[in-house]
Amino acid sequence: MLHRETEARMASGTATDRASAPRRRFTLLDGMILVAATAVGYALVHVLERLIGEGDFLSLIREAWTGREFAKMALLLYLVALPVLAAWTVALIPLRLLKPRPRSRRMARQPGLMAGIAASMAIGFMGLVVGIMSVSMSWLIGGLDQVVMLQGVLMLPASLGLAVLVAWTTLLLGRRWRAEPSWIDRLGRIIGVAWVLLGLASPFALLFL
8 A cells, every 4th residue: 555655656746847948949949059069970971072072962972872882872872871870869968057957866767868978978978089099090900991991980870879779778767767858858768769779780781881
């Protein structure tokens, strides 16, 4: 009986928290942040094009479509999606911190924000590793091999997907998962699922090199 009363109080408290949580509609500033993140993502796509040295990705995608090289087209789309998705992932954090926002304790229970933070930390760590590797290989052998660089890029989603899964598993096991019915949290959950799926697809992408 006591256990049922405790569960009822917890459910009531959760419902009250959701009802009293401040909600923020999509604003012009939100749109500007997402547009800026998309622009940064496409700038990173051009950096990736130069590093790989295969030419313009969009032109290569059109050629692959014309030649019915669907595996190559899928690989190129995968490479274009990674930088843009990474930029949107990082943009989730300032979007969530704009007012009105929930209290810090409530935000720490939102799977969308936790996915953004976990993936952003993984992006920062992997970026540092790639930077150190680039400097080291340039000093030792005069530059990075194109295939090695492409393999590193394709395996990046596996690390980010794992980071998201660890963050979500921690929330679930600690019974702290509090999904918010807002566009920001939903966007974060969509991005988190996208990283998990891209991470699962990364070994297959390596097969098409």
